[in-house]
Amino acid sequence: MSLNKPATKNHLIVGTILILIALASLIIRLIFKTEFTEIPIFVFGVWGGIETGRYLEYRITTQIREKK
Numbered sequence: 001m002s003l004n005k006p007a008t009k010n011h012l013i014v015g016t017i018l019i020l021i022a023l024a025s026l027i028i029r030l031i032f033k034t035e036f037t038e039i040p041i042f043v044f045g046v047w048g049g050i051e052t053g054r055y056l057e058y059r060i061t062t063q064i065r066e067k068k
Helices: 009-032 038-067
Strands: none
Touching: 009 038
């Protein structure tokens, strides 16, 4: 029994979208010199990294299991 459901390809898609939102916030920050974009850069970057990492971890562990 697992407490966390396995990561799917949707985790990779959502993670990529969140990272792109963080990059867009960074570009807005650099171009318009705004002060309010620091929090979205951090939040979406970390959240996107976690989601992408969950998918990559799942993918690597399933490939290792298949080779055995």
